[in-house]
Amino acid sequence: MCRFLIFKGKEPIRLSHLLTRPAHSIINQSFDSRLRLDRRRPINGDGFGVAYYPLDHELEEDGPCLFKAITPAWNNQNLETLAEKTKSGLIFAHVRASTYGVLSETNCHPFNYHSITFMHNGGISNFRKIKRRFLAHLDDEYFNIIQGSTDSECAFALFLDTLDKMGYDTTKKDGNFGHAVLRRCLLKTIDYIKEWTNEANKDDPKAEPSLLNFAVTDGSSVVVSRYVTSKTDEAASLHFSCGSSFVEYAPGEYRMERLDRNQDVIMVASEPLTFERGDWTTVPTNSILTIKNQTVLLHPTQDEYSQEDPLYTRNSSLAESKGLMGSVPVSKPLEKNVPPLEREGRSRPQTSVMVN
Amino acid sequence: MPDQPSLIHRWSHTYSILSTVAFPHKKILFAGTHDSKILCFDLNTYNLIKTIRLGDSDETHTKSSVLCLAKSKDEKLLFSGGADSLVRIWSVGDITRDYSICVKELGTVYSLLDIGDIFSLKYLDGHQTIVFGCQNANMLYLPNVLDKIQSKDSFDDLNKLPHRRFDKFFDSLGPGSKPEYSRPASPDSVSSFSDNVILQVPSENIVQYAHNGFIYSIQQLKGYKESLPDHFYPFNVPNENYEFIVSGGGDGMNKVWALAMLPDSSTRIALVSELDSDDSVLCQFIEYPFLYCGLTGGIIKIWDLNTNELISTLHAPDSSDIMSLTVYQDHIFATQEKGITKFYQDSIYHWSAHERLVLSAEILRKACTRCKHVRLVTGGNDGTLALWDINNLVEENDSGHVFHYNASEFEELSQKDNGNSWVKYQASLLEHDNMLQTLKELISFKTVSARNETQYLIDARKCATFLQQLFNKFGAAKCELLAVENGGNPLVYALFKGNAENKSKILWYAHYDVISAGDPSCWNTDPFSLTCEDGYLKGRGVSDNKGPLVAAIYSVAELALNNSLPNDVVFLIEGQEESGSDGFANVVNQHIDLIGRDVGWILFSNSYWIDREIPCLNYGLRGVINAKITIWSNEPDRHSGVDGGVHREPTADLVRVISKLQDDEGNVLIPGFYESIKELSGKEYNHFKEIIHRADIDETITVDQLIAKWTKPSLSITTMKVSGPGNATVIPRKATISISIRLVPEQNLHAVRKSLEDYVQSSFTKLKSKNHMEIKILNEAEPWLGDPENLAYKVLKEEISDAWGIDPLLVREGGSIPQVRFLERVLDAPAAQIPCGQSTDNAHLDNEQLRIKNWYRMRQILGNVFSKL
Structure with a gap:
């Protein structure tokens, strides 16, 4: 049950406004996760990591600052002070509940290679069966950057390897590959994983699908996938929110202020950070969200797992069983008179009732 | 360079104004706000006549910006969309005589998808189709909306309503708490839906990934005459079954869509054309064949929809995003951070309009509003809405080089505008906007009579001359300035001749001088420049007495220019009222023959209502004697220690x-x-009791206090x-x-x-x-007591009741107007007073104001009174 959060702003923000202060920040999510169903592992206590791109010109080159720890995120004094005193305009943060791999700093997201930062929420189906093939595909350069033991880090290496094979210099100090390149590369990465697992799972019709919510940035553009290798299952949850500023209107209570249509602040997160229902929109399952400058773009991933009917309800028990389904927290009852809005996916799906 | 367009009116609201839509024929302006409200303004009186709050009033979680508004062509329907992911359909009535308007929610459209904010919305009249563009890059449409609402094509079982299921999703599941599942629908929530039809957008009406970004704009493609390229008609149905829209999104694309009504009355949609603008398209405007699109970075691109060619790329001097765009006869108005940039041919003109980002702009065309001027409405995230007169900007070099592609609306317009006959000229003279302009000039004269500074003396003379010219323009039979002894401000005399056989003569008494403005820093606006804000006129003299004076002049002028003034009307406007009407009596006595001994009625308006809501007629004023008593000794000032106890002090x-x-x-x-x-009569006592009962005045005021004050x-x-x-x-x-x-x-x-x-x-x-x-x-x-039973009061009462829909209160007043009783005596005619403004007018104080609604009504009432007396 991992959670991740991406922030991209026209103006830099203090890390604490994202990580430590909000009542429903991902740090707080790690012990007060709104979803109570992951009986195995109720809390995201297996470490955390933050990557933030520095503002200073001198420090700007060659990627972000990376801070990881294996202590539970809510109990880390360094994180508290660091978050209070650091500002950035592009932040990747992740809290981890390990599904694969041991508890170690090398297994903590985000992963970084020069200007590129990567994180993953989900899991590759039957990774054990394809790991050998997976690693064999990689050039030495990328095989060698793998230090930990997680499927996620391998996926990162595959992404880098793919980008390299697409003809781009992955060690480029200023990043800036362009959002279209990153998106294409991420799609290719997903395609490889899909292909290998399909092959490995050929004889196992009951094999679980892969949940591939990947986030990648080169320091300028951000590309995030919400993807599942299934036509009927729901992907791990993913939401985005944008507005003119992210304001604290009461201690710990935040709101996305939207005075106009500008997207000066853009956030993408596994679980919403605020109690304002209107602040957050679900990223559709099997699509790719791109942040180009300060604009959000959405592209579908069209393949055998796409659904024609936009209103088709995917089954979210798989994602839930892995603790990968967040819900929108609400502090007070919502307006009654206005009906509509059944926000699929950002909510507790019907099936979850049965689990209790 | 033209002058900065003049600001006709500014309304303020605490929260950002995100969207506007004007109903020009109904003269209404709707504005959507950041705090879940739709504000409804009367473009006649500039009043806020209604505030619609979205959702229940007791709900705390409905901070949903109203991001877009749309209307039906017949102006009977209003549509709103916003951050709550709902499209609401409202029926809009006409502005009633008491300046209220009925706006009712007819239906709510939702989607089961999480579509996020609704950024753009249009209503296609032909198919009764709502089309809206959303944050999740989907475009949704719903045809035959009216039929669906009429047939109450809603949900059978209220418990199936999405919001019922919706509740359990959004229940808070804090640590250790148990989720609350499905609460049964309470009777309250059931009843609240009885009038409001809930409509869901079905799967087949969702265009997924219509763009790859937020859909910021949807415009209807109109004004073509069967000349669209063939590929615009992809379905096998007659051409008249098509409607076209153009959408623009954060992905930089402009897309043209064809919506076709099929024989089975279902609707199909197809993408027929795409234009890539590179940068995010934030707004669009179509004047076929041109598509103007406003982009990030201050760029405007103009496309030819017929040929798919990019014709021109314009760069605003300031590279902030183009938030909205409107075009009037090739003049492009683009709103940005702080200002509005106008492009016309090769010239660029910029003026600052709001404190911060200007988010919406819309042109009010002359033909629709029957207003002489082209006006522009802008809304900003500083929470204000401004109405500009842009006539001088769009007509300066209007040398025939004008594209009139937009079909009938424009043709009508050009015909109407071209004629420059005397009739047209007259009509424009009499418009409310012209009246406003006149008052603006009058207010700008610093006619303070109690002070002998040269500036004030000169201004008073200028003002008198201005009034004289005004009377001449309106066809007064005579108009003279009558000199007042000791160099006082002259008296303005004017006579309008009536055309009835048994005509009477009515004298309107007023004054053009004002009390000093005091400390200008205590004013929120410049006291000597007329400011229109939130439905009020503001400035020294708007209520006392220039405003009512102008209303009276225009009411008579309208009758006179239309040749329908039955009675003679004399204006007697003095310039010394605020300093005791020095010399007035003498001048009147001197010119009694000019004024005429046959005056039948004396009317004036020099006070205001006793509250804010109920119109009044005034029939009594107290008199006054102000005296100064001085006692002095022949000795100098002395010290009490040295001289105390010695002298009579x-x-x-x-x-x-x-x-x-x-x-x-x-x-x-x-x-x-x-x-x-004399003791107050029982009748008058009861009358006073009724006033206390009806008027919304301080509750501690008793009948006895009224009696003491007035009698x-x-x-x-x-x-x-x-x-x-x-x-x-x-x-x-x-x-x-x-x-x-x-x-x-x-x-x-x-x-x-x-x-x-x-x-x-x-x-x-x-x-x-x-x-x-x-x-x-x-x-x-002298004190004055009119006869509230006489003909003048009867007519006034009728006209007021008629105009306001309320019976007026007959009141007296504690104050004094020096010359009323004098005029009554010298002309041997009864006087009647009709107050104009509200109790909150602040006459003589800082921030003097007059509600525009009262002012317009005054003109209307007086017009009738002058013809009926």
């Missing part, structure tokens, strides 16, 4: 004299003061002054006290004055003091 003498004016209960001791006072005389000690430094140890050589006596109709002004002078003199003589005393009358006015 002027201050002590004065106190003794003044103390004789009233007894310990405050009754006035001037001999004969109360002699002629009883009073004496007040108003100022006290002593010579010397004002130190507690100095015995002044001179002391002065002013008194103000208010008189009622039963009293005789001259008798009271004589009695006062004698009584004060005798009180002083009794002191046997060596000091000297002088009593000086500063000014005086």
